[in-house]
Amino acid sequence: MFEKDPRTFSPEYKNLSPEQKAMVKLEITLTNFFKNFDKSMSRWERMIYPMLVVVGILGLSGFYLIYNVTTDMHTLTEQVDPRMEEHLSAMANNMDQLAQNISVMTEQITFMVDRVDSMEQNIATMNGNIGSLAVDVGSMKQNIGQMTANIADMNQAMRTMTVNTGFMSRDINQMGRPMDFMNSFTPW
Incomplete structure (x- = not known):
């Protein structure tokens, strides 16, 4: 991971103290982590947002159906025998x-x-x-x-x-x- 990064091959890197080299490696690691995290989040966003919309539509349609069934039952009971x-x-x-x-x-x-x-x-x-x-x-x-x-x-x-x-x-x-x-x- 560090071997491929161009910052580790620069002449300034070789002159740095071990603490500074560790900080450069930490920066490389965090940069790679956030890039990968951003890629995975965009994949999840493509799946989660449509699923949330579908679940919301199903919930609303379920409520609508239950409301209509209860209204129909009320109407039926009133018409069968007031x-x-x-x-x-x-x-x-x-x-x-x-x-x-x-x-x-x-x-x-x-x-x-x-x-x-x-x-x-x-x-x-x-x-x-x-x-x-x-x-x-x-x-x-x-x-x-x-x-x-x-x-x-x-x-x-x-x-x-x-x-x-x-x-x-x-x-x-x-x-x-x-x-x-x-x-x-x-x-x-």
Whole structure:
């Protein structure tokens, strides 16, 4: 790098002190650095400025599209039902009441399942006592066994109904305000 610079071949350079030679070399190095830096900056400027313009245009067009979509949604809701907001509010209130009723119903079904479990245990005890009766009571024992199986099936059906009621309650609670999603797009 220094070998090609004409300043290092001049007769004045050879007469300089080592500190002065170091300063000349520093000047050569800095000059080369700034030339290279200037070249690389002009390359970056050719890429960055157009990219900034493109990003700006994309941002503005995105804002324009979102604004138009929200305006169109507002116009659509007004033309579908001018009193949609009132109707949706009433529907949300009714959904809340429905969710509360389903919650009460779930509690009552759970209580009923507990009672059926207790009944099932009592019937099993009764089966043990009936087993000690005479042969004539054997047919009665078979009927009670079938009844126990039916109660177990009913118990399973009640549990399934309780689980499904819980799912319905959760789903209805999640429906709370159907327009929350659309309201997040509206600018007013």
